[in-house]
Amino acid sequence: MAPATPFHPPAADLPGKPFVPDWVPPPITKQNENFAKLKSIDLSLLDSDDPTVVDNLIQQVKVAIRDDGFLFLENYGITLEQLHRQFALAQYLYNNISEDDKERLLFSPETGVWSGYKHPYGFKRHRGPPDGIEQFNWYKPDWEDINRIPNCLHPFMDEIEAFCNYLTQSVNRRLLTVFSRVLELPDDYLWENVQSHGSPTGEGYFRHALFRPVRKETEEASKGLRMHGHTDFGLTTLLFSVPISCLQIWGRDEKWYYVPYKPGALVINIGDTLEIVSGGHFKATRHRVFKPPVDQLHEERLSLVLFNSSVGDLRMTPAKESPLIQREGCIEEQGVYKEFRDRTSEGKLVPTNREWREIQISTATDPTDREHNRVGVHQVLVDGKIMHQREYMGVKVLLPV
Numbered sequence: 213m214a215p216a217t218p219f220h221p222p223a224a225d226l227p228g229k230p231f232v233p234d235w236v237p238p239p240i241t242k243q244n245e246n247f248a249k250l251k252s253i254d255l256s257l258l259d260s261d262d263p264t265v266v267d268n269l270i271q272q273v274k275v276a277i278r279d280d281g282f283l284f285l286e287n288y289g290i291t292l293e294q295l296h297r298q299f300a301l302a303q304y305l306y307n308n309i310s311e312d313d314k315e316r317l318l319f320s321p322e323t324g325v326w327s328g329y330k331h332p333y334g335f336k337r338h339r340g341p342p343d344g345i346e347q348f349n350w351y352k353p354d355w356e357d358i359n360r361i362p363n364c365l366h367p368f369m370d371e372i373e374a375f376c377n378y379l380t381q382s383v384n385r386r387l388l389t390v391f392s393r394v395l396e397l398p399d400d401y402l403w404e405n406v407q408s409h410g411s412p413t414g415e416g417y418f419r420h421a422l423f424r425p426v427r428k429e430t431e432e433a434s435k436g437l438r439m440h441g442h443t444d445f446g447l448t449t450l451l452f453s454v455p456i457s458c459l460q461i462w463g464r465d466e467k468w469y470y471v472p473y474k475p476g477a478l479v480i481n482i483g484d485t486l487e488i489v490s491g492g493h494f495k496a497t498r499h500r501v502f503k504p505p506v507d508q509l510h511e512e513r514l515s516l517v518l519f520n521s522s523v524g525d526l527r528m529t530p531a532k533e534s535p536l537i538q539r540e541g542c543i544e545e546q547g548v549y550k551e552f553r554d555r556t557s558e559g560k561l562v563p564t565n566r567e568w569r570e571i572q573i574s575t576a577t578d579p580t581d582r583e584h585n586r587v588g589v590h591q592v593l594v595d596g597k598i599m600h601q602r603e604y605m606g607v608k609v610l611l612p613v
């Protein structure tokens with residue numbers, strides 16, 4: 213393939229741009245137990261003229277998504293310095309957002325849309341117990357109307373938008389090429405048939421998140437959990453590896469492991485759509501956000517995330533054109549894919565991608581919610597283990613707590 217063009221953001225020192233202090237990565241933890249060993253993929257190898265190099269890359273990805281469902285991506289075209297500038301902008305947002313903007317841009321997740329500012333009091337519009345998580349989420353309309361953006365970020369929207377455009381149009385497109393090749397489909401199969409389009413994030417989201425240390429009462433109520441174990445609803449999620457270790461993945465041995473810090477790397481996680489389209493060959497990544505190791509408990513954690521969404525009107529089924537699926541069939545025992553398959557075989561309609569996304573956003577619960585986080589309500593015992601169980605539009609989802 214022709215070499216991918218590296219990211220060239222608009223200048224940070226254009227006239228009229230206020231000074232933005234650098235983001236200094238906090239120290240990493242000294243703890244080394246309970247960390248996952250993830251495979252790292254060098255995306256620039258996709259550009260190689262040597263077909264053996266490219267084949268090896270596809271094989272590596274195939275193994276990584278089968279074994280872990282999570283992978284690191286490196287050499288994807290954005291330098292560490294460019295990335296740190298984006299973290300600096302997120303840090304600047306939380307140091308400068310006005311109380312007026314917090315009020316004016318307050319999110320309404322009950323509508324199924326995350327768009328706007330999330331206060332640090334849970335995942336509902338009304339204020340619940342503090343969870344210490346602030347977010348700003350960009351959704352379609354937020355890119356189109358500057359009034360929907362906190363004032364302090366207005367001078368930097370050129371950089372933020374260019375960053376998101378590069379992530380979707382270049383990084384995610386190349387990643388979907390790799391995944392299409394794993395399924396032995398044409399390069400643009402997933403990009404053209406499944407990925408939602410429109411600048412810069414289609415029907416997906418870009419997020420600046422800040423996790424502040426929590427009070428003792430919050431930690432006790434949530435048992436150290438910051439976000440429930442879940443899978444993301446879309447195609448792929450691009451998370452940036454961060455020094456404060458809170459993100460955990462569910463291992464094959466049914467234990468949670470922290471994702472290690474790899475400076476500059478992207479953490480790629482596979483969403484429900486990709487699990488279904490691949491007939492269970494790719495497994496949606498089960499992950500959660502948990503309190504960090506003791507030596508990081510007092511630190512703030514910034515996290516930048518890009519959620520790539522599938523076309524909202526589609527109802528997902530496995531890509532029958534895939535020679536891999538034709539040859540090997542679907543992986544029948546696999547999570548959400550299995551639920552969608554069972555519904556389809558009963559002659560019922562599965563939710564559209566938009567319905568699937570919106571129902572999960574609108575009914576999200578808090579880890580501090582003692583009323584729902586109980587066996588018999590949102591939890592069940594399976595082989596003596598407590599699992600989180602939700603039902604969305606008749607589709608059951610069982611996840612580790």
Ligand SMILES: O=C(O)CCC(=O)C(=O)O
Binds near residue numbers: 499
């Ligand atoms: O902040 C993170 O590392 C992960 C957040 C996450 O999993 C999500 O928002 O879906």
Ligand SMILES: [Fe+2]
Binds near residue numbers: 443444499
């Ligand atoms: Fe997630």
